[in-house]
Amino acid sequence: MKRLFHVGLVGLVAALALASAGCKTRAKNLTALPSSEGRGGSSTDLPGGRPLPPTQGSTGGGNAFNGVPSNAGRYTPNANPTGVDLNSGANNLDPNRGNTALPTGDLGDGRREDREMFRGNTVYFEYDRSAVKKSEQAKVAAVAEYLKSNMDSRLQIEGHCDERGTEGYNLALGERRALAIRETLLNFGVPAANVTTVSFGEARPADSSQNDSAYAKNRRGEFILLVPNGTALR
Amino acid sequence: MIRFNIHRRGFMAALAVLAIACHARAQEVVVTGATRELVPIALSGFTGEVDQVLRFDLEVAGFAVVSAEKASYLLNGRNGDQVEGTLTDKDKRSLFNGGGRAYPGGTSRSQAHSLADDVVKMILKYPGIARTKIAFKHETGQRNQHNEMISEVFVADYDGANAFQLTQDGTVSRSPAWQPGHRTLFYTSFRPGRPCIFSHDLATGARSPISNFNGMNDGAAISPDGTKIAMVLSKSGSPDIWVGNIDGSGLRQLTTTREAESSPCWSPDNRTLCFASSEGGGTRLQLIDLAGGPMRPLNIGGLRGATEPDWSPDGKYIAFTRMGRGENFEIYRVDAKGGSPEAVGPGEDPSWAPNSRTLAVIRRQGGARKLSLLDAFTKQAKDVTTISGSCGQPSWAK
Numbered sequence: 001m002k003r004l005f006h007v008g009l010v011g012l013v014a015a016l017a018l019a020s021a022g023c024k025t026r027a028k029n030l031t032a033l034p035s036s037e038g039r040g041g042s043s044t045d046l047p048g049g050r051p052l053p054p055t056q057g058s059t060g061g062g063n064a065f066n067g068v069p070s071n072a073g074r075y076t077p078n079a080n081p082t083g084v085d086l087n088s089g090a091n092n093l094d095p096n097r098g099n100t101a102l103p104t105g106d107l108g109d110g111r112r113e114d115r116e117m118f119r120g121n122t123v124y125f126e127y128d129r130s131a132v133k134k135s136e137q138a139k140v141a142a143v144a145e146y147l148k149s150n151m152d153s154r155l156q157i158e159g160h161c162d163e164r165g166t167e168g169y170n171l172a173l174g175e176r177r178a179l180a181i182r183e184t185l186l187n188f189g190v191p192a193a194n195v196t197t198v199s200f201g202e203a204r205p206a207d208s209s210q211n212d213s214a215y216a217k218n219r220r221g222e223f224i225l226l227v228p229n230g231t232a233l234r
Numbered sequence: 235m236i237r238f239n240i241h242r243r244g245f246m247a248a249l250a251v252l253a254i255a256c257h258a259r260a261q262e263v264v265v266t267g268a269t270r271e272l273v274p275i276a277l278s279g280f281t282g283e284v285d286q287v288l289r290f291d292l293e294v295a296g297f298a299v300v301s302a303e304k305a306s307y308l309l310n311g312r313n314g315d316q317v318e319g320t321l322t323d324k325d326k327r328s329l330f331n332g333g334g335r336a337y338p339g340g341t342s343r344s345q346a347h348s349l350a351d352d353v354v355k356m357i358l359k360y361p362g363i364a365r366t367k368i369a370f371k372h373e374t375g376q377r378n379q380h381n382e383m384i385s386e387v388f389v390a391d392y393d394g395a396n397a398f399q400l401t402q403d404g405t406v407s408r409s410p411a412w413q414p415g416h417r418t419l420f421y422t423s424f425r426p427g428r429p430c431i432f433s434h435d436l437a438t439g440a441r442s443p444i445s446n447f448n449g450m451n452d453g454a455a456i457s458p459d460g461t462k463i464a465m466v467l468s469k470s471g472s473p474d475i476w477v478g479n480i481d482g483s484g485l486r487q488l489t490t491t492r493e494a495e496s497s498p499c500w501s502p503d504n505r506t507l508c509f510a511s512s513e514g515g516g517t518r519l520q521l522i523d524l525a526g527g528p529m530r531p532l533n534i535g536g537l538r539g540a541t542e543p544d545w546s547p548d549g550k551y552i553a554f555t556r557m558g559r560g561e562n563f564e565i566y567r568v569d570a571k572g573g574s575p576e577a578v579g580p581g582e583d584p585s586w587a588p589n590s591r592t593l594a595v596i597r598r599q600g601g602a603r604k605l606s607l608l609d610a611f612t613k614q615a616k617d618v619t620t621i622s623g624s625c626g627q628p629s630w631a632k
Contacts, residue, residue, distance in 0.1 A: 030471030030492060033448040049432075050400055051439035052389055052417070130494075156428075166555045166563060166582045167596075167626055168453065169510065169517060169541040171409075172466065172473045172494035175450045176512075179468060196448040197468065198428055203373075203383050203406060208601075 030179075031186050034193040111154065111226040118143055118223035123181055125219040128165070130176035132184045140181060143223050144188035151191075154226040157181050159199045160206070162215035167201060174199030181221045270611040272298035273357060276305035284313040284346040290393055291350030291364040294592060296612045309353055317345035321353055329356050343395065363587045366392045368594050369400070369410040369419055370605060371626040378404050385626070387421050389436070392587070392594075392630070394605065394618035400434065401425075412631045413456045413480070419629075420444065420454040420463065431465060431482070444482035453497055456480065457504045458547070458632075462524075464488075464498040464507055475509055477524060488522050489529055495520075497542045501570070502549040508532060510541040510554075517541050519554060533572030542583050545570060547632055548590040553610065555582040565595055567610050578610050585630045594628035 121139040123132060132140060147153055159178030161170040178197035186192055207214035275297045280288055288309070289299050302308060307329075311319030317337045321329040335352060337345035344365070351362025373385045387410045390397035401407040403425040410421040417436040422429050431445040431454050445451040449468035456463055460480065467476045470487060473494040478485040489495050491513040498509040504524075511520045511529065519532040519540045532552065534540055539557035546553070546567075553567045554575075563582040568575035581595030593608045597617070605618040605625040618625075 032471045033469045049434045049439045049441040050402065052398060052400065052436040164559070166541045166557055168497040168555075168583060169557065171450070171452055172496035172510075172512070175468050175473045176494045179449075179472060183471075197450070199450055199452075200382075200406070203385065203408075204381075210601075 031183060031192050033182075033196050111228055113156075114225040114227050115222070117225045118146075121223055123177075123221040124216065125177055125221070127162070127215070127219065128173070130173060130180045132180050137184065140184045141188055144185050144190050147185070147190045147194060148188075151194075152228055153194070155185075155190075155195045156224040156226060157195065157197050158204075158222045158224060159197065160204060160218055160220050160222070161202045162218040163202045163205065163210070164215065165202065170201035171199050174201045177219075177221050270296065272296060272612050272614060273307070274298050274300045274305045275307045275309060275353075275357075276300055276302040278302070278308065278310045279312045280317075280346075281313060284317055284342050287343055287346035287364075287393070288350050290616065291347060291362070292353065293614065294393075294607045294609065294616045295350070295354045295362065295364075296358060296591075296609050296614065298614075307353075307357060309349075311349070313342055313346070317342060317349055319349045319353075321356060360589050360591065363392060363589050363592055366588060367631040368392050368585075368605070368628050369412060369421075369631065370594075370628045371408045371410065372399075372621070373624040373626070375623070380405070382406055382424070387419065387423075387434075389419070390621070392607070394620040397621055400436070409452050409454060409627055410629045411454045411456055412629055413460050414458050414632045415460050420456060422452045422454070431463075433480075442481070445478075455498045455500060455507075457500045458502050459504050462504070464500065466496055466498065475507060475522065477507070488524070489520075491529075499543050499545045499552075501545055502547060508543045508545055508552055510543065517557070519543050519552070532568070534566070534568050535574045537566070537575055540566070544584050544586050544593075546586045546590040547588055550590065551610070553578070553584040553586060553593055555584065563598070565593060565608060579608050579613050579615050581606060581608060581615075583627055584608070585628045586632075587630050588632045594630050596626055596628065 121143050123136045123139055126133065143155070147155060157178040159174035159176070161174050165173060175197060178199060182195050182197055185195055205214070205218045206220065207217045273296060275292060277285065277288055277299055292299060306324055308322050309319055311317065318334055320334045323329060335349065337348050347364035350364045354360065354362040367389055369387060369389045371385050372388045373383060376384045378384050382405055384404055385406055385408055386399055386403070387401045387407045388397050388399050400419065401423060403423050405424040407421055407423040410419050412419055419434045419436060420431060421434065422431050426446070429451045430443050431451045432441045433444050434441040444463065445465055445467065447467055447469040450466055450473050453466040454463055455465070462477055463480055463482065464475060464477050466473050468474070472492055473496065474490060475488045475495045475498050476485050477488055488507065489511070491511060493512040495509050495511045498507045500507060506521055506523050508519060508521050510517050516538055517540060519534060520529040521532050522529040537556060540554050541557055542555040544553050550570055551567045552570050553565060556564045556566050558564070563580065565578040565581045565584050566575040567578055578593070581597050584593040584595050586593060591609060591611055593610055595606050595608050596603050597606045603624040603626055605621060605628055606615050607618065608615045
């Protein structure tokens with residue numbers, strides 16, 4: 001019970017973005033992600049959603065039947081998403097310690113995405129596995145070297161899966177893959193606060209074919225460099 | 235471009251085929267364990283859309299619509315200005331008090347749903363679900379300027395009619411979950427540039443960010459009493475189960491494994507969570523109490539590859555997806571206390587209806603994924619044929 005209370009307290013502290021307290025209940029060698037503002041966060045600019053149209057009163061409480069919903073079919077892609085909302089305030093973090101304290105702030109502010117820089121470094125995984133294979137380590141090491149000599153750069157790792165898993169399972173597996181790559185980077189000396197993760201599960205295949213060759217291309221982790229605006233690349 | 239095709243002829247033809255298929259299947263049902271047989275019923279006097287709606291509703295509920303000679307019950311009526319019906323058994327005894335029932339007001343579709351619900355309640359003795367709603371993720375294959383496959387959250391009548399696109403974020407929106415007893419949906423959207431969980435009031439359209447940490451913010455599940463949220467966050471370095479208040483405050487980390495947890499769902503007493511965990515290799519179902527203590531495996535008789543559990547509202551069963559190698563996914567249900575699981579039918583990501591009997595599931599058909607309604611008792615499946623594109627992650631409003 002005491003332990004549970006402690007876990008709750010740590011969660012609360014993180015939620016309030018007061019960071020810097022260690023998550024000591026984590027027994028194993030995991031490295032916490034740099035924290036964002038957590039609850040609430042920077043989404044105050046989020047446009048309101050859509051209300052469901054009112055139902056038409058009847059004995060059945062049923063709805064008007066009009067076949068084609070009036071607004072279905074019109075996607076209005078967001079022209080200007082707020083950008084990758086990472087976190088920047090991280091300092092003095094020992095990547096080998098694990099259970100790293102959560103700093104605050106947004107890594108992604110004023111940054112642009114570079115998806116090409118490390119395209120050749122995409123890490124591939126075995127079926128249903130999240131371990132970074134030995135044969136893939138050199139790719140990660142190269143990314144680590146770049147990050148260590150460009151300490152103002154930040155990195156997002158995207159985890160992806162092939163479609164041979166349920167959606168719920170693959171979302172978690174994709175995240176595990178991204179986190180495994182992250183741990184590898186940290187072992188190479190990249191500061192924990194400079195790297196975050198996102199999972200797309202099976203939703204963004206590199207190859208939409210349904211064969212082993214396509215599946216192998218889809219089980220991957222991609223590196224997206226977040227470059228400060230105004231910085232020349234390469 | 236999404237199109238919700240209600241080509242009436244095509245729809246009628248599809249329903250006719252389904253009716254025939256289901257009729258054929260009715261002969262094959264074998265009663266084992268808790269499995270029940272389809273109840274044969276005949277319809278007469280209804281036309282057009284009302285006839286289609288009644289057939290669909292009754293077949294989803296566990297009836298087989300058959301000819302009068304083979305039927306145990308007869309639903310006779312008409313639809314003009316309003317739907318009217320009488321329900322009799324083989325001995326021509328009326329099952330509706332006073333003989334007939336009329337359904338004025340609303341649309342003929344809603345009138346037909348109401349009549350079907352009355353028939354279900356009278357004969358099968360459980361509340362009908364014909365006027366419930368389902369939220370789901372929907373994809374058209376369209377990508378946005380970031381090359382992300384766009385998915386949006388939709389809400390539709392349980393039969394796919396009146397589908398309504400709730401989100402218009404033009405990015406990845408997924409994992410919808412209803413707040414029981416409220417007209418509020420929780421879901422994950424990448425609208426802020428990365429995955430965040432939002433609550434969305436369906437009456438006003440107002441939405442609020444609930445969880446916005448770095449890493450994973452997904453798998454929202456709201457407690458049956460509507461006061462707490464369970465979700466999967468990876469901010470600690472691994473995808474773990476966290477629980478907080480409905481507004482995202484007061485977060486507690488419940489699991490601390492190195493491996494991934496996913497798909498939390500709640501027991502009806504709000505005290506226990508069931509979820510999938512890959513701790514120990516493979517994936518298995520685990521339980522954890524909010525009051526404390528370690529996670530403990532749910533006994534499913536050694537079946538491997540169990541994911542995506544959903545706890546029935548009456549507390550008796552947990553439905554889940556069993557992953558075979560490849561895309562061989564099967565829905566199972568198991569006693570919530572553990573035991574020998576029973577295969578219900580092909581599909582994934584089950585969500586229980588309020589009746590604790592019907593499951594909304596997803597079935598892969600070629601490249602597309604279709605919403606399907608699966609009766610856990612008779613194992614009869616009815617595909618929702620009115621929605622084009624790919625559906626995923628159904629959440630049945632309760």
